[in-house]
Amino acid sequence: MSEIAIRSSLAGLEEYEVETIEAKIIVNANESNYPVPASIQQEIEEKTKSFLFNRYPPIKCETLCSLIAETLGVDIDKVRVGNGSSELLQMACYAFGGAGKKIAIPYPSFSMYGVYAQMSDSEVLRYPLNVEGFLDAEAVIAFCKENQPDLLILNNPNNPTGNYNPLSVIEQIIANVECPIIVDEAYMEFARGEGVDPRDLRPLSQLKLVAGSALALLNKYHNFLVFRTFSKAYSLAGMRVGYSVGSISLSRILGKTLLPYHVNAYSLMAAEICYRHKEDFREQIEEIRSQRALMIAELKELGMKVWPTETNFICYSPEGKIQAVLAEAYEKKYGYSNYSAATKAGKMIFKAMLAEKILLRDFSEHPVLQGCIRQTIGLPEENTIVMNKIKNLCRECL
Numbered sequence: 157m158s159e160i161a162i163r164s165s166l167a168g169l170e171e172y173e174v175e176t177i178e179a180k181i182i183v184n185a186n187e188s189n190y191p192v193p194a195s196i197q198q199e200i201e202e203k204t205k206s207f208l209f210n211r212y213p214p215i216k217c218e219t220l221c222s223l224i225a226e227t228l229g230v231d232i233d234k235v236r237v238g239n240g241s242s243e244l245l246q247m248a249c250y251a252f253g254g255a256g257k258k259i260a261i262p263y264p265s266f267s268m269y270g271v272y273a274q275m276s277d278s279e280v281l282r283y284p285l286n287v288e289g290f291l292d293a294e295a296v297i298a299f300c301k302e303n304q305p306d307l308l309i310l311n312n313p314n315n316p317t318g319n320y321n322p323l324s325v326i327e328q329i330i331a332n333v334e335c336p337i338i339v340d341e342a343y344m345e346f347a348r349g350e351g352v353d354p355r356d357l358r359p360l361s362q363l364k365l366v367a368g369s370a371l372a373l374l375n376k377y378h379n380f381l382v383f384r385t386f387s388k389a390y391s392l393a394g395m396r397v398g399y400s401v402g403s404i405s406l407s408r409i410l411g412k413t414l415l416p417y418h419v420n421a422y423s424l425m426a427a428e429i430c431y432r433h434k435e436d437f438r439e440q441i442e443e444i445r446s447q448r449a450l451m452i453a454e455l456k457e458l459g460m461k462v463w464p465t466e467t468n469f470i471c472y473s474p475e476g477k478i479q480a481v482l483a484e485a486y487e488k489k490y491g492y493s494n495y496s497a498a499t500k501a502g503k504m505i506f507k508a509m510l511a512e513k514i515l516l517r518d519f520s521e522h523p524v525l526q527g528c529i530r531q532t533i534g535l536p537e538e539n540t541i542v543m544n545k546i547k548n549l550c551r552e553c554l
C-alpha cells in the first residue's frame with residue numbers, strides 16, 4: 157500500500173510510547189503510591205457484587221457530576237467528567253482550538269498540552285514561565301494581547317517543576333485575558349494554598365482543602381474552567397476519571413465534544429465513592445506533604461537544586477560539586493558523550509537508580525530543565541530506600 161497522506165499536524169506526531177521497565181519502586185508518573193483506603197476499597201467491592209455490568213453508564217456521567225456540583229455548591233451544568241483529565245484536555249483543544257486557531261500553553265510544563273493542541277490542528281504557542289518556574293501574570297497577559305490565542309492553558313501547580321502560583325496571580329490573568337482559560341489543577345490537593353506557610357505542618361483538616369484553587373473564583377469570573385483529576389490525590393489513576401468545573405457556556409462548548417456514555421460505569425462508581433469519602437484521603441495527603449518537606453531538605457543537603465514544589469513530586473538537579481562528580485562518574489561508566497555536565501549528572505542518578513529497580517522520571521535532556529530528575533513522593537518506606545540510595549551514590553562518587 158502506498159503511503160497514506162494524512163493531516164500534516166498528525167503526520168508530525170508519533171504514537172505516545174513509554175518503555176515498559178520492570179521496577180520495584182515506581183516513582184516516575186506522579187500517581188499515588190498509596191492504595192485507596194481500606195474502608196473505601198471495601199465499599200467498592202461491596203458494590204461490585206451487584207454491579208450491572210450489562211447496562212450503559214449514565215449518558216453524561218450525571219451521578220458524579222451532580223455529586224461534585226452539590227459538594228462545591230455549583231449548578232450541575234458547570235461540571236463535566238472525562239476519562240481522566242487527559243480526555244478533557246484533549247477535547248478542550250478540539251472544542252476551543254482547531255484549524256486556524258491558536259492554543260497558548262506554558263513552558264516548561266506538561267508535555268501533553270502541546271500534543272493535544274497539535275492533534276486538534278491548532279497552532280501551539282508556548283509562553284515561558286519565569287526562571288524559577290512561576291507564572292508571570294503580566295507577561296502572560298501581554299503574551300495573550302500580542303498573540304491572541306483562542307485558548308489559554310494554565311497549570312497550577314505546574315508539572316514537572318511543582319510550582320504553586322498564588323490565587324492572586326491566577327486571578328490577575330483570568331481578569332485580564334479575553335479568551336477561554338483552562339486552569340489545570342491536577343495536583344492542587346497537595347498544595348497548601350494561599351497564605352499558608354509551607355513549613356506549617358498542622359493537620360490538613362485545620363486548613364481548607366481548596367484554599368488557593370481557582371474554584372474560589374467561580375462566582376466572580378465566567379471565562380475559565382478548572383480541571384481536576386482522581387488520578388493523583390484520590391489514588392485512582394487506573395480508573396481514569398477527571399472532571400471540569402467552570403463557566404456554563406464554556407462547559408457546554410466542552411460538552412459538545414464528549415461522546416455519550418464515554419466514561420465507564422465502574423470507574424464512575426469508584427470515583428463517586430472516593431469523592432464522597434474525600435476526607436478519608438487527608439491523612440495520605442498530609443503524609444505526602446510531610447515526606448515532601450523531609451525529602452526536599454535531604455536533597456538540598458546533597459547539593460541539589462530543588463524546584464519549589466507543592467505537589468506529590470519533586471523536581472531536582474545536581475549542582476556545583478555534586479554535578480561535577482556525578483558527571484565524571486557517568487563518563488567513567490558509560491563512556492564519552494556530548495551531553496552537558498548537568499545532563500550527565502542527572503542521567504547518572506537515573507541510571508544508578510534504575511539498576512536498583514527504582515524508576516524515576518528522567519528530564520535531564522530537557523532544554524530548560526537540564527539535569528533534572530522528577531520523583532514522585534512514594535510511601536515513607538519507599539522514600540527512605542530511594543533517598544538512602546541517592547545519598548550512597550553521591551557519597552561513592554565524591
Ligand code: PMP
Nearest residue numbers: 240241242266315342385387398
Ligand atoms: N494534567 C497534568 C498537569 C498532569 O500531570 C496529568 C497526568 N500526568 C494530567 C493532567 C492527566 O491526568 P489524568 O488524565 O490521569 O487525569
